[in-house]
Ligand code: UD1
């Protein structure tokens with residue numbers, strides 16, 4: 001039986017690996033979880049383990065925050081020690097964070113097979129740290145789990161041998177399907193926030209190239225205020241700690257936006273599925289809104305999820321206030337009967353089947 005190391009470190013990796021972890025547990029496989037500790041605040045980390053009933057990580061490297069070099073380097077050094085000791089047959093990483101790059105690199109240098117979940121996404125914007133991470137992780141990988149045919153074609157175009165690539169769907173669909181009905185049975189966060197279903201906007205924004213640049217973050221805030229004003233509806237922003245920190249540093253304020261702490265997954269799914277429209281720069285949220293049939297406005301100039309633009313669930317608005325309002329107005333006119341391009345919710349099963 002193959003020994004599988006599941007490496008993760010941030011909120012989206014915990015959520016998107018959860019279907020794979022559940023499948024490994026269900027089949028009683030020989031696996032363990034290695035948490036890098038890139039995310040460590042309770043509401044970005046432990047809350048998801050508790051709520052999604054995931055087994056505790058066998059290792060937590062507690063690397064915390066830092067510059068890209070320091071964070072990636074520390075993870076690389078520390079993961080290597082665990083891999084030498086545990087000798088897994090395969091290391092699984094998910095997505096495009098510094099945790100993913102370090103995990104893939106540490107494993108491949110030790111001649112351990114690497115499986116990349118969510119392979120083949122490209123924004124073609126090398127200014128994004130995530131683009132560097134995903135390209136390098138793909139090219140270190142032995143198993144490339146592409147969510148869509150489009151991502152498979154991208155990998156083939158980069159010279160990756162066809163036999164390494166499998167189209168599995170995206171595990172976010174599994175996560176949404178596995179958790180949406182549970183979330184509906186719970187006390188609604190809408191009630192607590194005094195929101196009426198279909199009558200509010202939901203926002204997330206945390207990308208380095210947006211919130212670390214004052215003019216761009218200011219543009220986003222102004223755009224959100226204009227949207228709230230134009231439609232006379234509340235706008236809720238569960239704010240990532242990075243964005244909170246940068247708002248304080250830049251002295252940005254807004255009375256028109258309701259800022260709340262990041263929320264747990266079941267609450268977020270409820271807020272998302274009942275929103276009139278979602279504005280975001282998150283990767284996972286672009287996918288989830290597409291699956292949930294909620295219109296999405298992406299606060300970026302490009303996306304590595306072009307499938308959402310093609311099916312019509314999403315539009316790129318950039319960070320200028322007038323463009324954000326215009327894109328919102330345009331998306332509200334769209335029919336939401338698009339098809340979900342990210343698979344049938346069985347990606348986790350397929351990934352595990354290939355590895356065993
Ligand atoms: C990281 C990923 C990004 C992903 C995001 C998911 C990289 C390069 N970036 O961005 O791709 O979309 O996670 O949310 O890997 N902080 C806390 N508590 C935490 C973690 C971070 O307060 O638990 C604060 C710290 O001030 C830290 C800042 O957030 O400096 C940024 O954290 P970092 O892990 O560097 O990147 P994210 O912005 O979270």
Ligand code: UDP
Nearest residue numbers: 011012015238262263264265268282283284
């Ligand atoms: N999410 C959450 N609570 C929040 C905001 C987001 O549970 O307050 C979930 C969301 O449902 C999605 C994931 O976090 O599955 C997206 O993570 P994030 O935006 O941090 O990272 P990205 O997808 O951009 O890498």
